[in-house]
Amino acid sequence: MEYKDYYQALGVEKTATQDEIKKAYRKLVRQYHPDVSKHKDADARTKEINEAYDVLGDPEKRAAYDELGRGHRPGQGFQPPPDWGTQFDFGGADANDFFNDLFAHVGKRSRAGAHGGAHGAHAGAGGGGFQMPGEDIHAAIAIDLRDAYQGATRTVSLRVPQHDAQGRTTMQDKTLSVNIPKGVTPGQQLRMRGQGHPGVKGGPAGDLYLEIQLNSDPRYRVEGTQVYQDVPVTPWEAALGASISVPTPSGTVEVTVPPGSQTGRKLRLKGRGIPAKTPGDLYLMLNVVLPPATSDRARELYQAMARDLAFNPRDRIGA
């Protein structure tokens, strides 16, 4: 296990007050928020910052972390002592982090949220012998556009706590094969019952929620169920009209390019977007591409056009 310095992650001293930690966290959250940040590693930094604050923002967890981390530096190999942590009791934080690995052997008795407020509802009252349902897990699964068109089976890896008969908890890697239904769109949530955190004292397991995300593909842009695709055409196909073959996410289709087309013209193929309950449309965005004038013959042809076609594309701007 590699030691993680949460103080360094938040850029605060080990002696920082809770207020200073909160201020540092908020500043970093704003700086690396994926919606506004230009940093390439904004997502990774946000995760790191959240993980650090989840521990340092909670005085009890922070005390345990401080106790454990004395004398360790970031990146150093690290192994907690075998009887370490028995005086602490935590639960409820995200599973996939260093802190929970440290506390993996500690019995889970309470589920109090780390930040109070709205966070800790079902959690609140701990409860020695009470049955409690396991927490739900939220994760994302990235699929290709083709998977959304055809459906697929994809795997997702999670790090989840497992309780043994003595009520102890260990962190385990869990790989699930998930059926991705045909017609899913980005942002949809797939609910897998009973695949969340295990319940406590025989309580039911939580659920797993997977948010569908699409891997970016330079060929396509997706907006809901609508799909947009650039289609290069020659000047003569655009000018004279043509029937062309276009590979699309649902297979190759024959498309009629109307005469007089220009770059930017949209051809709508109804129902060939993502095949959701109400299927989206596929828009082919025509892009007229000029042949290079790299041969004598090509230059002759361009010169003939220049001579024979009285064409001024700038007449509308007064040139």
Added chain:
Amino acid sequence: MHDDILTGVLLDDVALTLDELARACNVETEWVVRHVQAGVLGGETSVQVTSWRFRSGDLARARRLLSVERDFDANEDLAALVVDMADEIRRLRAHMRVLGIER
């Protein structure tokens, strides 16, 4: 390794109840009710509370509202404004990608 292939349900096919949404967000049902009644959280909420239903977008929005409220001690109106603006940024960016302005 898990050999079984799991089949889930899309929240847009089988929506969440009020209790299920609250549990998925790790909040009390009162939190959800308050946000629905304040008009900052949607869902099919025109009938009795027991019949309320929430779909993918509602779950995502509820979790984002919670995140802003928690991270910044923001009140629900301010959190809703932040989430609305972030949604608008995402919508505009998606539209720019469609137009080929941003890849």
